[in-house]
Amino acid sequence: MSKPVVIISQCLTGAVCRWDALQLDACLYESLQAHFTLIPFCPELALGLGCPRPTIRLIRKFFNTETSDNIELVQPQTGRVLTANMDALCESFLRSHPADGYILKYKSPSCGLTNVKVYMGAQSKEICGFESGRFAAAVRRLYPNAPAIDDFRLAQPGAIEEFVERVSKYKR
Ligand code: SF4
Numbered sequence: 001m002s003k004p005v006v007i008i009s010q011c012l013t014g015a016v017c018r019w020d021a022l023q024l025d026a027c028l029y030e031s032l033q034a035h036f037t038l039i040p041f042c043p044e045l046a047l048g049l050g051c052p053r054p055t056i057r058l059i060r061k062f063f064n065t066e067t068s069d070n071i072e073l074v075q076p077q078t079g080r081v082l083t084a085n086m087d088a089l090c091e092s093f094l095r096s097h098p099a100d101g102y103i104l105k106y107k108s109p110s111c112g113l114t115n116v117k118v119y120m121g122a123q124s125k126e127i128c129g130f131e132s133g134r135f136a137a138a139v140r141r142l143y144p145n146a147p148a149i150d151d152f153r154l155a156q157p158g159a160i161e162e163f164v165e166r167v168s169k170y171k172r
Helices: 026-033 083-096 136-143 157-171
Strands: 005-009 037-041 057-060 071-075 099-104 116-119 127-131 148-150
Touching: 005 083, 037 127, 071 083, 083 136, 099 127, 099 136, 136 148
Parallel strands: 005 037, 005 099, 057 116, 099 148
Antiparallel strands: 057 071, 116 127
């Protein structure tokens, strides 16, 4: 049987695509290749933001409700609002790349599954909550039952084996 297909945040493969052009260790990526056919994807590069690039962040648009629909993705240095373009790009990529699982970068405003800081505003230092990044949110929206994990959780003892099992079960 062919290996399950898993989409992975591109910076976890050792590719230079982060906002600060820092190259991350590729050990995790190399160890996962035995189990999966890995498809790297960087939503921020795909959106044309460049590398290195000014940082982006999540902000809360309205303060009278707690739903994540009120989250906006912005680039404070340029004043750009990226939410609609990012959401459209992510959905288009996900629909055209069927996968059996997702391995995403912890805390990123694009890839983070949980614990991504939401600021009170583009220029504010105040944090008003935690959400998913926009790519991770698109994964959850389109494929709510698909196995998805971040690199932080995958580094815990036994997590790789458990994730391999979940992905194999989902594929079947
Ligand atoms: S976390 Fe996601 S958006 Fe950020 S560099 Fe990695 S792949 Fe790109």
